[in-house]
Amino acid sequence: xxxKNLIKHIVKRTKNxxxxxxxxLNNREKLRRKILEEAYELVSEIxxxxxxxxxxxxxxxxxxxxxxxxxxxxxxxILKELRSRRGKRIERKKIQ
Numbered sequence: 001x002x003x004k005n006l007i008k009h010i011v012k013r014t015k016n017x018x019x020x021x022x023x024x025l026n027n028r029e030k031l032r033r034k035i036l037e038e039a040y041e042l043v044s045e046i047x048x049x050x051x052x053x054x055x056x057x058x059x060x061x062x063x064x065x066x067x068x069x070x071x072x073x074x075x076x077x078i079l080k081e082l083r084s085r086r087g088k089r090i091e092r093k094k095i096q
Contacts, residue, residue, distance in 0.1 A: 025070045035063045
């Protein structure tokens with residue numbers, strides 16, 4: 001499965017009005033909390049067990065795709081933004 005097919009699959013899941021995906025789309029605060037939770041779980045697995053890292057990465061990817069759908073943003077918008085950054089130096093704040 002490629003990323004475009006994964007997105008299509010998740011979009012299809014929005015048809016189930018009682019499903020988890022739809023629940024997230026109808027409750028942005030819950031979606032925000034889940035993204036933060038999954039991101040935290042992912043970074044907690046860096047350098048540890050690969051299988052667990054993949055599981056957490058997958059969870060975060062799913063929730064991020066749901067956020068794209070909820071915001072009406074398409075993958076091509078994200079890719080366009082990434083392409084616009086190529087070759088540009090982005091100043092970053094130092095992590096304290």
